[in-house]
Amino acid sequence: MSIAIDDLPVREELRGKSPYGAPQLDVPVRLNTNENPYPLPEPLVERIAERVREAARGLNRYPDRDAVELRTKLAEYLTRTGGHPVGVENVWAANGSNEVIQQLLQTFGGPGRTAIGFEPSYSMHSLIARGTGTGWISGPRRDDFGIDIEAAVRAIAEHRPDVVFVTTPNNPTGNTVPRETVLALYEAAQAAKPSMVVVDEAYVEFSHGDSLLPLIEGRPHLVISRTMSKAFGAAGLRLGYLAAHPAVVDAVQLVRLPYHLSAVTQATALAALEHTDTLLGYVEQLKAERDRLVAELRAIGYEVTESDANFVQFGRFPDAHEAWRKILERGVLVRDNGVPGWLRVTAGTPEENDAFLDAVRELKKEQS
Numbered sequence: 013m014s015i016a017i018d019d020l021p022v023r024e025e026l027r028g029k030s031p032y033g034a035p036q037l038d039v040p041v042r043l044n045t046n047e048n049p050y051p052l053p054e055p056l057v058e059r060i061a062e063r064v065r066e067a068a069r070g071l072n073r074y075p076d077r078d079a080v081e082l083r084t085k086l087a088e089y090l091t092r093t094g095g096h097p098v099g100v101e102n103v104w105a106a107n108g109s110n111e112v113i114q115q116l117l118q119t120f121g122g123p124g125r126t127a128i129g130f131e132p133s134y135s136m137h138s139l140i141a142r143g144t145g146t147g148w149i150s151g152p153r154r155d156d157f158g159i160d161i162e163a164a165v166r167a168i169a170e171h172r173p174d175v176v177f178v179t180t181p182n183n184p185t186g187n188t189v190p191r192e193t194v195l196a197l198y199e200a201a202q203a204a205k206p207s208m209v210v211v212d213e214a215y216v217e218f219s220h221g222d223s224l225l226p227l228i229e230g231r232p233h234l235v236i237s238r239t240m241s242k243a244f245g246a247a248g249l250r251l252g253y254l255a256a257h258p259a260v261v262d263a264v265q266l267v268r269l270p271y272h273l274s275a276v277t278q279a280t281a282l283a284a285l286e287h288t289d290t291l292l293g294y295v296e297q298l299k300a301e302r303d304r305l306v307a308e309l310r311a312i313g314y315e316v317t318e319s320d321a322n323f324v325q326f327g328r329f330p331d332a333h334e335a336w337r338k339i340l341e342r343g344v345l346v347r348d349n350g351v352p353g354w355l356r357v358t359a360g361t362p363e364e365n366d367a368f369l370d371a372v373r374e375l376k377k378e379q380s
């Protein structure tokens with residue numbers, strides 16, 4: 013007898029749902045998950061091996077539960093690049109920013125509470141809300157994918173959510189949310205509840221503008237979420253972190269599993285942080301490639317959303333999924349995020365981007 017998920021006594025809200033997952037297909041050019049295309053440089057690989065070897069000698073013991081050394085180094089990185097001094101007491105780390113977001117929702121959301129995001133945006137915000145029993149409210153965005161301050165403030169006043177998500181630069185659209193908008197949403201969220209505002213800056217290193225990190229000063233309900241998966245080129249490491257008022261760091265510790273960050277993860281992340289400058293060197297290259305993708309897609313005749321990230325949203329297609337399939341037939345995997353008429357491509361190496369541009373050039377000819 014075959015038994016499927018729905019034959020099990022799973023929670024009601026999980027019935028009939030599918031797990032999150034971009035297809036991991038074996039094709040020559042994979043530009044679908046906003047990864048950094050450059051492998052870690054060899055000296056860093058060596059340093060990681062060294063630090064992991066050291067950590068291995070102590071694996072009979074649990075790791076540093078509070079990851080103090082790692083959080084100190086992350087605080088130094090933020091202080092150096094984010095335009096605002098932060099200390100270890102402002103920083104918390106977890107297995108990817110997805111886990112950071114999960115811990116935030118376990119702490120500030122949960123059954124009987126709600127969270128709002130302005131969609132289309134990063135779909136894991138709503139999925140993690142579901143997983144933590146937090147009600148989800150889909151907030152509005154304009155047709156050009158910007159956030160309309162008035163409409164957003166109205167939605168916050170009406171629904172009085174416990175958590176407000178703002179992703180900037182936004183995924184999958186690529187555009188930045190202006191500082192004034194975030195400030196207006198923060199004020200609205202405080203007037204309505206008060207609630208926590210989580211600014212997801214997963215892609216901020218690729219932005220033309222600055223991090224919103226300085227806004228945490230005097231705003232204890234504001235959280236900045238970051239990751240080493242994108243700019244640091246370490247998606248496989250699974251290391252995300254947040255910066256906020258020290259009370260927020262204390263609060264998430266109420267829900268974190270003890271020893272959630274393995275000694276191997278901490279050692280690897282510390283090694284990567286020793287090579288920050290080399291890793292961020294690729295960011296400049298990727299930004300240039302991102303700008304080239306925007307310019308060439310427009311020259312071919314596509315519409316493109318202004319991008320501040322390491323990916324570009326392009327369209328419009330009468331049938332985006334059909335276009336996705338045709339690009340895949342040409343050996344290039346991009347992402348169909350379910351935004352009607354639009355697809356998303358991650359900036360890869362110059363060669364990968366050329367292969368992508370050839371594919372969409374042919375597609376344009378075929379469709380016109």
Ligand code: PMP
Pocket residue numbers: 045046107108109110111134179182183212214215238239240241247250251252
């Ligand atoms: N936030 C945003 C906006 C993202 O696009 C992603 C990755 N796709 C994440 C968070 C999660 O990244 P990670 O868990 O790898 O840190």
